Amino acid sequence: MLQKTLLSTAVLCASSLAATAQAYECSNLNAWDSSTAYTNGMQVQDAGSAYNANWWTRGDVPAQHSAPYQQWTLLGVCGDASSSSSSSSSVSSSSLSSSSSSSVSSSSSSVPNGSCGSAQYVAGTTYRVGDLVDNVDSEYRCDVAGWCSSNAAWAYEPGVGAHWQDAWSLVQSCDDGSSSSSSTSSSSSSSSSSSSNPGGGYTGSFPDHALVGYWHNFQNPAGCPIPLSQIPDAWDVIDIAFADNDPASNGTVHFNLFDGSGSSCAGLDPAQFKQEMAAMQAQGKIFVLSLGGAEGTITLNTDTDEANFVSSLTGLINEWGFDGIDIDLESGSQLLHGTQIQARLPGAIRAIDTNVGGMALTMAPEHPYVQGGQTAYSGIWGAYLPIIDQTRDLLDLLHVQLYNNGGLQTPYSNQSYPAGSVDMMVASARMLIEGFQTAGNFYFEGLDPQQVSLGLPSGPASAGSGQATNQAIMDALDCITRGTQCGSIDAGGIYPDFSGVMTWSINWDIYDGYIFSGPIGDKVDNLP
Numbered sequence: 279m280l281q282k283t284l285l286s287t288a289v290l291c292a293s294s295l296a297a298t299a300q301a302y303e304c305s306n307l308n309a310w311d312s313s314t315a316y317t318n319g320m321q322v323q324d325a326g327s328a329y330n331a332n333w334w335t336r337g338d339v340p341a342q343h344s345a346p347y348q349q350w351t352l353l354g355v356c357g358d359a360s361s362s363s364s365s366s367s368s369v370s371s372s373s374l375s376s377s378s379s380s381s382v383s384s385s386s387s388s389v390p391n392g393s394c395g396s397a398q399y400v401a402g403t404t405y406r407v408g409d410l411v412d413n414v415d416s417e418y419r420c421d422v423a424g425w426c427s428s429n430a431a432w433a434y435e436p437g438v439g440a441h442w443q444d445a446w447s448l449v450q451s452c453d454d455g456s457s458s459s460s461s462t463s464s465s466s467s468s469s470s471s472s473s474s475n476p477g478g479g480y481t482g483s484f485p486d487h488a489l490v491g492y493w494h495n496f497q498n499p500a501g502c503p504i505p506l507s508q509i510p511d512a513w514d515v516i517d518i519a520f521a522d523n524d525p526a527s528n529g530t531v532h533f534n535l536f537d538g539s540g541s542s543c544a545g546l547d548p549a550q551f552k553q554e555m556a557a558m559q560a561q562g563k564i565f566v567l568s569l570g571g572a573e574g575t576i577t578l579n580t581d582t583d584e585a586n587f588v589s590s591l592t593g594l595i596n597e598w599g600f601d602g603i604d605i606d607l608e609s610g611s612q613l614l615h616g617t618q619i620q621a622r623l624p625g626a627i628r629a630i631d632t633n634v635g636g637m638a639l640t641m642a643p644e645h646p647y648v649q650g651g652q653t654a655y656s657g658i659w660g661a662y663l664p665i666i667d668q669t670r671d672l673l674d675l676l677h678v679q680l681y682n683n684g685g686l687q688t689p690y691s692n693q694s695y696p697a698g699s700v701d702m703m704v705a706s707a708r709m710l711i712e713g714f715q716t717a718g719n720f721y722f723e724g725l726d727p728q729q730v731s732l733g734l735p736s737g738p739a740s741a742g743s744g745q746a747t748n749q750a751i752m753d754a755l756d757c758i759t760r761g762t763q764c765g766s767i768d769a770g771g772i773y774p775d776f777s778g779v780m781t782w783s784i785n786w787d788i789y790d791g792y793i794f795s796g797p798i799g800d801k802v803d804n805l806p
Contacts (some may be wrong), residue, residue, distance in 0.1 A: 287523055302354030304329040312337050315719060317784065319444075321353065328353040332444070332668070338621070349621070351407070351421045353447075356483055392417070394452035401431035410449065412751040418446040428671040431724070441670075441723070480674050481636035484564065487805045488514040490677060490731060490780035491787065492568065495519060495536050499741070500789040502543030503536045506554040509784055510792060512799030515675070516558075516784065517568045517604045517640065521594070522676050523576045529583030530590045531576070533567060533598065539675045552599055559601070566638050567594060570606035578622040588626050602638030602674075603630070605665070613647070615661050624668035633671055640675040641666065642780065643685055648678050649709050655689045655718030670725060677731035677780030680706055681744025689714055690767050697744040700718065700765040703754035705730050708770045727758075727773035736794040740786035742779055748797045751779065759806050774806035786801060 310324040316331040322340060323329070329340035329350040340350040399411040399418070405426035411418055420426035423555040425434050426443035433439045438444040491513045492505055509516060522532045538545030555565050569576055577583050605623070607613045613620060632638050651660020661777060666676060680686070680702060685694030688705040695702035713724035734751065735741035746754075757764035759771040779798055780789065787794045789806035 301357030304328050304356035304368075306780050310340050312339075320720055323356055327355050330421065330662065353421075354509050366765045390450050391453035394450065400437055401425065401428070411436060411446075412452065415452050416451045418442075419449050421445060421447055425671060430671040432669050440679055441800065448791045480564075480602060481747075482564070482638070482675055483562065484638065485514045485562070486728070486775070487778045488675065488731065488800050489778055489795065489802045490515040490517065490675065491736070491784035491795070492517045492519045492782050494783060497541050497543050498785075500783070500785040501715050502541075503546060504559060504785065505546065507649065508788070509558070509790075510795055510799075512792075512795040513563070513784060514778075514802075515564045515566065515640070515780075517566050517606075517636075517780075518600070519568045519644070519783070520571045521567050521569050521591075522608070523569070527577055529580075529585070529586035531569065531587060532590070532592065533537060533594050541737060556599055559599070559736040559776060560609060564601045564638050565599075566604040566640055567591075567598070567600045568604035568606050568642075570608055570611055575611050576607065578626065579618045583618075583624050584626050588629045588633070588692075591630050595630070595637065602634075602640070603627075604640040604642060606642040606660075609658065613661050614657055615655070615659075620661060621666060623665055627669050627672065636775040637672075638674050639669065640677065640780075642677050642679055643671065644679045644683050645706065646683055648676075649686060649688065649706055649714075651716040651718070651720075652689060652709070652714050652719060655716045655720065660716050660718065660720075660722075663716065663720065666725075667722065670723075673725070673729055675731055675777055675780070676710060676725060676729055677733040678710070679733040679744075679782075680746075681733070681735050681741045681782075683744070684730045695767075698746040698750060700750050700754045700757065700763070703734075703746065703751070704757050704764060704769050705767055707732065707754075707773075707776065708767070709756050711773060712770050727776045729777065731777045731780045733782075735788040736781040736783055737790040737791070748794070751798055752801050755779070755801060755805065776805070778802040778805065 290387045304323045306650045307321055307323040307328055310322040310329070313679040316322070317327050320331045321328060322331075327341065330346060330353055332349055332351055338349045338793045344350040394412045394417045396410040396412045396417055399413040403412070405420045407420055407423050411420070413435065414437040416437055425441075428434045428445075434445045436442050437448070445620060490510055491652075493506070493509065493516050494500065494504065495518060506516075522534060523530070531667070535548050535551055536543070536546050559565065573763070576587065578587055595602070596602065599800060607619070611619065619727070627639065631639070647658055647660065647662040648666070650658070651663050653659065666673065681697060683697075685696045686702045686706055687694045688709060690705055690708070695705050707730055710730045711724045711727050713722050714723050732754065735745045738745060753763035753765075755776070756762045758769045758776045759772065759774050761768065779802060780795055781798075784795075
């Protein structure tokens with residue numbers, strides 16, 4: 279039933295797009311080519327219409343992939359004789375570069391003046407493709423519904439946000455001044471939202487600084503799974519590891535609480551688990567269900583897989599009371615450039631977020647999947663970057679794993695920074711905050727410091743490599759948030775809003791006598 283509903287919705291959205299499309303000048307646009315990789319902002323013509331790429335895409339026919347949250351946005355029907363159907367001729371990516379970085383003032387010179395009468399933009403309102411809003415003395419048209427509807431005004435407020443042109447198009451300037459700047463109440467709300475959590479879509483209260491830890495739902499050398507009530511108070515965000523999935527599941531995700539079968543450990547009671555989690559949430563703790571891990575997989579190859587994935591995770595969040603999800607896909611997941619997982623996951627995340635009314639979203643990729651994109655941009659290298667980019671308005675925390683993968687190559691040195699060093703931690707955070715050019719045709723724009731944490735092992739046995747001393751972690755945090763205690767590199771600025779630290783794991787930390795959560799928890803609590 280859900281699959282039919284999703285398909286029906288897609289048909290209706292496509293019909294709506296066609297109905298609202300306006301004539302578009304296509305004489306300077308090349309025909310879409312199935313072998314060319316397109317990135318955010320590139321424009322093509324296909325089947326007589328113009329389209330704008332929303333993110334990295336190759337082989338996805340624009341006319342068939344321009345519904346909300348898909349790879350392309352319909353700009354309009356070509357209004358001249360230059361339009362053509364899809365062509366197999368080669369297209370130069372550089373010739374398709376858009377002017378998405380232009381400012382409102384430069385864009386205003388190419389749009390008409392008129393009398394604006396659309397509703398005033400309000401962050402967090404649900405907007406559809408083609409909807410018109412007034413803001414900062416201009417009128418704008420929604421191009422990507424999910425981004426238009428985001429409550430992250432700092433990013434997507436039309437004419438103002440850092441990435442507004444990814445979501446909106448400028449239609450006209452208001453010659454009568456009928457469109458005012460953001461209203462005081464809206465502005466105040468946006469400012470408040472920005473100061474508390476600029477990037478995420480979570481409707482609850484996310485901590486300014488957070489100590490994040492993974493809780494094992496399985497037995498390992500750290501011991502038996504522990505009741506949630508035994509988790510020390512130092513932890514602010516608890517990632518429940520892990521949800522289960524297998525290729526035969528057709529995308530359905532399961533969460534099976536440890537029952538003690540075949541183990542010397544006692545099983546955990548689902549009712550008690552839910553009660554303890556609710557009690558800790560009432561104290562301000564945030565619980566997210568983690569997908570993946572070292573051996574974890576997800577199945578997202580077809581429309582059916584995607585529908586089942588969205589439906590099952592929506593159900594798990596509602597049934598158990600989780601605040602959201604964590605994406606921890608590693609080598610076993612087959613997340614690679616050009617895969618269906620990479621293409622479908624952002625839209626699936628958005629659908630789940632919509633279903634539950636705004637969820638907490640965290641991600642824990644290994645560093646080759648993120649910063650590694652600066653060195654190479656194929657296979658696993660940088661494979662997380664398009665996913666992060668397409669969900670940055672929903673993302674609460676990105677805590678890249680700085681362990682089990684050796685040193686880190688960065689734009690700041692000809693040599694890699696060794697794992698566990700202050701330089702590696704600072705440089706990794708700097709890349710995520712400043713942004714960086716990948717080895718491919720994609721520039722990763724930086725995140726807000728509050729969306730970034732350090733991902734580290736909790737002790738000597740919790741990871742194969744990459745352990746950092748507590749002093750090194752504290753020095754790195756001081757360097758990032760205060761500009762002191764830096765090594766050979768600084769953070770490129772001082773970021774007192776930097777979130778904090780994530781670790782694998784709570785269970786190992788308890789096993790080791792709280793050697794991580796004690797001192798590092800205190801340090802995080804005392805960040806600026």
